[in-house]
Amino acid sequence: xxxxxxxxxxxxxxxxxxxxxxxxxxxxxxxxxxxxxxxxxxxxxxxxxxxxxxxxxxxxxxxxxxxxxxxxxxxxxxxxxxxxxxxxxxxxxxxxxxxxxxxxxxxxxxxxxxxxxxxxxxxxxxxxxxxxxxxxxxxxxxxxxxxxxxxxxxxxxxxxxxxxxxxxxxxxxxxxxxxxxxxxxxxxxxxxxxxxxxxxxxxxxxxxxxxxxxxx
Ligand SMILES: Cc1cc2nc3c(=O)[nH]c(=O)nc-3n(C[C@H](O)[C@H](O)[C@H](O)COP(=O)(O)O)c2cc1C
Numbered sequence: 374x375x376x377x378x379x380x381x382x383x384x385x386x387x388x389x390x391x392x393x394x395x396x397x398x399x400x401x402x403x404x405x406x407x408x409x410x411x412x413x414x415x416x417x418x419x420x421x422x423x424x425x426x427x428x429x430x431x432x433x434x435x436x437x438x439x440x441x442x443x444x445x446x447x448x449x450x451x452x453x454x455x456x457x458x459x460x461x462x463x464x465x466x467x468x469x470x471x472x473x474x475x476x477x478x479x480x481x482x483x484x485x486x487x488x489x490x491x492x493x494x495x496x497x498x499x500x501x502x503x504x505x506x507x508x509x510x511x512x513x514x515x516x517x518x519x520x521x522x523x524x525x526x527x528x529x530x531x532x533x534x535x536x537x538x539x540x541x542x543x544x545x546x547x548x549x550x551x552x553x554x555x556x557x558x559x560x561x562x563x564x565x566x567x568x569x570x571x572x573x574x575x576x577x578x579x580x581x582x583x584x585x586x587x588x589x
Contacts (some may be wrong), residue, residue, distance in 0.1 A: 381463030384418035390405035399580020435469035451488035459510035481519030486584035487511035490530035
């Protein structure tokens, strides 16, 4: 049994990556972690060139990754949420799994899960529900391909302004937008996956659920 985990986060060792790795580890099974920035994956052209062959006509790494997804027994998709929806790298990867659909439904029946990071605090009701939007993008892919969606791990990551150099001084500061006019880099602090024990527990639980779904 092999579980494939794919992260669309471009940041090295990001919260998204760490959360995904924790989920994979907790499955106790053979796993493979893919960082999409190590690959070139264009979005789907909607040309339907894959219908008869189950193989994409775009000659980039999307073909290799679709093959990995086809061979895996379960898939975990991890992404972040720029402008309140799933990041484009992760979305392009999902679109390029379309060749696995026609006539065979190669992903159907496989357990699937999502790991999504967003910087909107859970109690913020003013901003769009980024985490939910990102999670839904993964859920709907899995639903439409007949996969068995097992669950989502939602992680609070960092607003990019924390490390941009202008922080709370910028006219457009996301720190103040998210946390109020008096918020500062220090008052908000840096959020790491490992410093949020509930997330670490939830990652373990999701990994175990994936393993259980594979055995069932
Ligand atoms: C261009 C850009 C736009 C972003 N917009 C949002 C947003 O609208 N909502 C949100 O929750 N996070 C947004 N983010 C933040 C990412 O989701 C955040 O960096 C993510 O939680 C990853 O966190 P990490 O760096 O701690 O891994 C944005 C990030 C970038 C780079």
